Amino acid sequence: MVAGLLFPYWRLILKQTDFNDRPRLRGNGLRYFFDDFSLDTDRRELCRGPEVIAIAPQVFDLLGYLIGNHERVVSKDDLISAIWQGRAVSDVALTTRLNAARKAIGDSGDEQRLIKTFPRKGVRFVGAVREAPTTVTVTGSPSPAAGKPSLVVLPFTNLSPDPAQDYFVDGVTESLTTDLSRMAGIFVIGRNTAFTYKGKHVDLKQVGRELGVRYMLEGSVQRAGSRMRINVQLIDAETGNHLWGERFDKQVADLFDMQDEIGARLANQLGTELVTVEAWRAARAPHADSMDLYFQGMAYRNRGTDPASLSQARTFFEQALRLDAANVEAMVGMADVDTMRAASMLIDRRAPMRVVEASLAGILAHTPNHARAHCLMGVVQIFTKRAAQGIAECERALELDRNLATAHAWIGLGKCYLGRAEETEAHIMEAFRLSPRDNKASSWLNTAGVAQSYLGADEAAARWFKRSIEVNRNIAPFVHFFLAAALAHLRRGEEARAFVQAGLILTPRFQHRPIPRKFPN
Known part of the structure; x- marks a missing residue:
């Protein structure tokens, strides 16, 4: 789904709180600073200034290993041992992930400004690195399901007879955690905390109370021959009720590419389901707040582009902004509705598109890394005879959220207008x-x-x-x-x-x- 509001207050509590009412050090990771980037090994985040950079879990591990060993040249065998636990890995797979790490930090194989290749020896991170511990001491315990909607992705269970498949199962869990963390308005517990439950028989309601989360996602992965089956369930952490389930079947090809694809598909499907569940919960809340109203608006927006759904969605977004004029997600929701209305007009749509463009420009001036806002700006430009600019905006949206599937479709429409319909x-x-x-x-x-x-x-x-x-x-x-x-x-x-x-x-x-x-x- 999309990058959005992630509630800093609950991020702080949920990432750092000990749940036994006594002081405890959470996390033993490091935070590395280089160029204008930071890499947090505890939260598994790569940032450029305030912007979180989308990066696949395995690429993150590769980059973290290179930075952590920046004082020496790292050989291919070192990387395979550390990142792939000694499994056979092709040179192509290794090069692909190394190039992805370079791209994430603005480097390239030609420049090698930060990651340098030494022929027949290996690679080394040559940028200047500063380290700082991420450990923080806090006390206290959040109340169950308090604050805004929160989710933990519990480590998926490997049902395959081969225990060596654990690495793939863990990779699916990590990819899904990363992808869901970009969802607007949903806080996702970090991977390191979630993996403390790996291999344990747990009481789901107890875990919900310990982490203070509203939802839990659990699943299993089973490989049989050339096929892979994944089952997932979304659970209400307070009641233990199953809210949604899905089975994912696919032929096994490249496991690493499949891992990313599964994470993307599940994140997109689950994103819609979470919005629906949150809207249902919000509709029954005695006093709905701005984000409750936003979720209700998104539930109607997800129904389609018919006039009735768009009108109802906009009403909820307007109510959300009356309660909180700074609710960026509600602003983007209104811009989405207005864009779809203008795009469906059978007469001159230029005037309403200009109004939407002005609104999106204001949103992006204050929230420059909002993926959906960039995508909508691209739509406006495509429909106002600026297809090349619109495609570039949609490509920027995909840089911020690789799972924003609709951006690919709008790029396709833009190609039509550029005479590249093939x-x-x-x-x-x-x-x-x-x-x-x-x-x-x-x-x-x-x-x-x-x-x-x-x-x-x-x-x-x-x-x-x-x-x-x-x-x-x-x-x-x-x-x-x-x-x-x-x-x-x-x-x-x-x-x-x-x-x-x-x-x-x-x-x-x-x-x-x-x-x-x-x-x-």
Whole structure:
């Protein structure tokens, strides 16, 4: 899901509190400072100034090992032993992760400003490094489920007969923890704390009380031959009730790439489920606060882009801002609604898009690393004949949140407007890879149809448009009109006429010329 508000107060308490009402040192990690970056081994965060840099768990480990051993050249065998626990690793896999570490800190294989390769010897972190301990002493205990929604991802259980698969199972847990930590308004307990429960039979409600979290995610991973099965369950930590469950089956290919993909897919699916559960809880709260109202707004926004859902979502975002004018997530929610409304207009949309752009510019001036805000800015630019700029904004959003699947779909639309429609389908498929059951699927299918129309492939365009309508019968009326145009080009006039009529039912006030009794053949 997206980067957002993470409640600093609860981050402090949940990361540093001992739960036995006595002083205790939490964590024995280090914080490294280099260039304008910091790397916190306890919280497993790489930051550039105040900005948290998205980085895969294994790449984080590689970077941390190099920095921690910056006084010497580290050999390939050293890295394999430390990061992969001595397992066989190809040179390509090692190089890929080394390049990812360089990219995360603004370095490259050509510059080698911070990470230098010594031929036939190894690599060394050559940047100036300053170390500081992360240990903090505090006392006290938070009350169960207090504050804003919080979650712990418990270490997944390895159900495979091979205990050597533990490394993969742990990697899935870490990837999912990292991805969920970017969700707006949800605090996620750090990996190090969660892994203190690894291999233990625990009382889930007791763990919830100890950590002061509202939700818990537990799961298992089982490998059988060439297939991998993952089961996950979302649990209410206060009651122990199961709120949601999912099974994930996939062919085993590259385990490390699969680990990231599983984390991305689960994070996207779970993000929607958490919003739904939080909205249900907030609707029953005697005194809803600003973030409660935000979650209720997001629940309606996730239903789709039909006028009723967008209108209800905006009402909740407005109420949230009346309670807290600084609620950035509610601001972005309103901008999202207004962008979708303007994008679905069948007449000149420039004026409403200018209003949204001004709002997003203000949000990004104060919150420059908000992934969804960058993505929405990209949408505005794509729809106002600045597709190249819009694509760049969506790419920036993906740098901040690699799982923001909808950004890939908008890039695909932007490519259409740049005359590169043949590239669009690959972007749409990437969006579906990250979020196969996304509530925006109908919009993505429509974009694929638009691309085929640009290419003159009317049969393929009609198939995409029909799939879009099948997924969401209340989708914006212009999809019906696009389908009608494709069918008309295929000389299927009566079928085209039926879809024009269906589109007009969805927008009865749309000004149109009389529909011909029969389309020309």
